[in-house]
Amino acid sequence: MSEILGLSGVCKSYGAIVVADSLTFSLRQGEALGVIGPNGAGKTTMFNLITGTVAASSGRVQYNGRDVTHDSAAKRCRAGMARSFQVPQPFGHMTVFENAMVAATQGANLKGREAESTCLDVLDQTGLLDKANAVAGKLALLDRKRLELTRALCAKPKLLLLDEIAGGLTEEECHLLVETIKAIHGTGMSIIWIEHVVHALLKVVERLIVIDFGKMIAEGDPASVMESREVKEIYLGIEVDA
Amino acid sequence: MSVVDTHRVFRVTTASRIASVVGLLLLLALAAAPWWMGRADLRLLGEIYLYLSLAMLWNLLAGYAGLVSVGQQAYVGLGGYALFALTIFGGLHPFAAIGLSVVVGALVSIPVAALIFRLRGAYFAIGTWVIAEVFRLGFAQVSALGGGSGISLPVDVVRSLADGRDAREATSYWLTLGCAAAVMAIAYLFLRSRNGLALTAIRDNELAASSLGIDICRSKFVVYVVVGGLTTFVGSLIFLQKLRISPDAAFSVNDWTAYVIFIVVIGGIGSLEGPIIGTVAFFLLRETLADLGSIYLIVLGAIAIAVMLVAPKGLWGLVQDLTGLRLFPLGYRVEPRRAGKE
Ligand SMILES: Nc1ncnc2c1ncn2[C@@H]1O[C@H](COP(=O)(O)OP(=O)(O)OP(=O)(O)O)[C@@H](O)[C@H]1O
Numbered sequence: 001m002s003e004i005l006g007l008s009g010v011c012k013s014y015g016a017i018v019v020a021d022s023l024t025f026s027l028r029q030g031e032a033l034g035v036i037g038p039n040g041a042g043k044t045t046m047f048n049l050i051t052g053t054v055a056a057s058s059g060r061v062q063y064n065g066r067d068v069t070h071d072s073a074a075k076r077c078r079a080g081m082a083r084s085f086q087v088p089q090p091f092g093h094m095t096v097f098e099n100a101m102v103a104a105t106q107g108a109n110l111k112g113r114e115a116e117s118t119c120l121d122v123l124d125q126t127g128l129l130d131k132a133n134a135v136a137g138k139l140a141l142l143d144r145k146r147l148e149l150t151r152a153l154c155a156k157p158k159l160l161l162l163d164e165i166a167g168g169l170t171e172e173e174c175h176l177l178v179e180t181i182k183a184i185h186g187t188g189m190s191i192i193w194i195e196h197v198v199h200a201l202l203k204v205v206e207r208l209i210v211i212d213f214g215k216m217i218a219e220g221d222p223a224s225v226m227e228s229r230e231v232k233e234i235y236l237g238i239e240v241d242a
Numbered sequence: 243m244s245v246v247d248t249h250r251v252f253r254v255t256t257a258s259r260i261a262s263v264v265g266l267l268l269l270l271a272l273a274a275a276p277w278w279m280g281r282a283d284l285r286l287l288g289e290i291y292l293y294l295s296l297a298m299l300w301n302l303l304a305g306y307a308g309l310v311s312v313g314q315q316a317y318v319g320l321g322g323y324a325l326f327a328l329t330i331f332g333g334l335h336p337f338a339a340i341g342l343s344v345v346v347g348a349l350v351s352i353p354v355a356a357l358i359f360r361l362r363g364a365y366f367a368i369g370t371w372v373i374a375e376v377f378r379l380g381f382a383q384v385s386a387l388g389g390g391s392g393i394s395l396p397v398d399v400v401r402s403l404a405d406g407r408d409a410r411e412a413t414s415y416w417l418t419l420g421c422a423a424a425v426m427a428i429a430y431l432f433l434r435s436r437n438g439l440a441l442t443a444i445r446d447n448e449l450a451a452s453s454l455g456i457d458i459c460r461s462k463f464v465v466y467v468v469v470g471g472l473t474t475f476v477g478s479l480i481f482l483q484k485l486r487i488s489p490d491a492a493f494s495v496n497d498w499t500a501y502v503i504f505i506v507v508i509g510g511i512g513s514l515e516g517p518i519i520g521t522v523a524f525f526l527l528r529e530t531l532a533d534l535g536s537i538y539l540i541v542l543g544a545i546a547i548a549v550m551l552v553a554p555k556g557l558w559g560l561v562q563d564l565t566g567l568r569l570f571p572l573g574y575r576v577e578p579r580r581a582g583k584e
């Protein structure tokens with residue numbers, strides 16, 4: 001299968017702090033990739049670099065066979081990349097439905113009824129339909145996270161980037177979310193999912209990468225990555241610190 | 243059964259239906275004003291319409307596109323001078339000159355945007371003000387347009403508007419009413435369109451907007467140029483009313499920006515209703531405080547600060563928080579379909 005995303009030697013530093021250290025990996029069309037790593041490792045930064053929210057200091061980002069390193073975030077979205085933000089970024093004075101409509105009309109370039117029915121379908125899928133007329137700025141955190149997922153899906157992406165959407169969910173809610181993402185993945189969508197709730201992540205992804213201090217330190221089949229010395233060291237380290 | 247069968251999306255609400263009927267009746271009544279109002283009242287109304295237009299435009303710029311300009315007097319003055327230059331030297335009829343001023347304003351705003359869009363935040367605001375000052379100093383150098391002391395609109399140009407004083411006053415009044423109605427219609431239709439949805443998204447969150455495919459710089463540029471063109475249009479009408487122009491009057495930061503900001507801020511920035519309420523409030527204050535002299539400005543400032551502290555979203559924000567009312571149906575509402583009813 002062909003490659004949808006490829007990073008080669010992508011670096012980013014803030015002053016002396018290196019937050020992305022020569023990231024190199026690729027994602028196959030239709031693949032689901034999980035990303036784990038301790039707090040502050042640079043996972044969200046990697047999403048910023050992939051989507052173009054932050055410009056890379058060096059290196060290249062290939063998407064769908066094209067070099068998009070210098071494309072704006074908006075252009076990359078219109079080309080089929082959509083993300084959810086770890087810290088939700090709703091359009092606060094607009095309703096949930098209007099938030100979704102922004103994604104459908106701008107990101108997916110849908111018009112009129114087609115945009116509206118796409119939004120209704122996605123809201124139904126993400127469980128926000130009852131709150132379609134609620135003002136987004138007044139939603140509680142969990143619903144804000146659902147809205148992040150909703151908007152990303154309404155942009156009709158080819159590549160979906162999810163940043164910690166399972167934190168704080170109950171057992172049942174988490175199960176529903178996993179089913180939703182599985183269903184989305186089942187339609188052939190390529191997914192990269194950053195998640196601290198590892199058991200949820202492992203139910204979906206086919207491959208796992210581990211990031212620490214901006215560096216990719218492990219990569220491969222989820223079960224063996226979880227068993228690797230690097231991962232154990234990091235997570236033991238965290239336990240010792242805590 | 244899919245959601246599309248169980249739910250429907252509406253754009254109009256009952257409140258907005260009522261508002262549009264009331265608005266239309268009001269427009270008709272106001273259009274008939276020359277038959278039942280005195281000359282002084284007509285002039286006051288004309289001034290109100292022009293301020294309403296300026297406020298609507300500044301609100302699009304600052305309230306939606308986040309472009310806080312304190313230099314829109316550049317375009318008001320440009321419009322005034324365009325009217326005078328095009329009629330006196332171009333020999334155009336005033337109507338043609340007013341129409342052409344839109345194009346002049348839009349064309350001028352393109353290089354200005356290219357210059358000031360490099361600046362951010364407070365620097366942008368200062369940049370717009372500097373540009374307006376450059377315009378003022380520039381026009382003061384043109385002796386054919388009266389230099390620093392100004393010029394009056396020649397009598398034959400004024401006469402070409404209509405025969406007789408009353409007909410001229412009425413024509414001038416209808417132009418201002420038409421201007422306010424057109425600016426409101428444009429703002430409304432634009433904000434309701436998909437580009438308007440993008441602009442509203444930018445108003446709320448630029449990071450999310452750009453990540454969802456919205457080209458922020460392009461959107462802001464388009465808004466700046468359209469607002470520049472229309473503000474120039476309003477400016478030409480302002481000086482058609484005044485019949486006299488000078489650089490200080492044309493590029494007055496107090497008259498064309500400070501008052502306009504006051505109107506939008508107390509009315510409610512980032513909504514279409516806000517500038518309307520703000521304009522009404524401003525003129526009520528002005529007419530009641532007219533005897534105070536220069537203290538009047540201090541009172542206005544104090545009111546603006548008080549409103550910003552008590553109701554940061556302005557008077558309309560207050561009303562909306564209390565009632566949830568929306569007069570302009572810009573948004574979308576999702577309602578379940580009732581069984582058996584299509
Ligand atoms: N704009 C910025 N300026 C300076 N440092 C930054 C900036 N953005 C992020 N950082 C730093 O980069 C590092 C990586 O941050 P990032 O948010 O990518 O981590 P993360 O892996 O997503 O962490 P978490 O699991 O907590 O979400 C952190 O040390 C953070 O403080």
Ligand SMILES: [Mg+2]
Nearest residue numbers: 043044045086
């Ligand atoms: Mg993060």
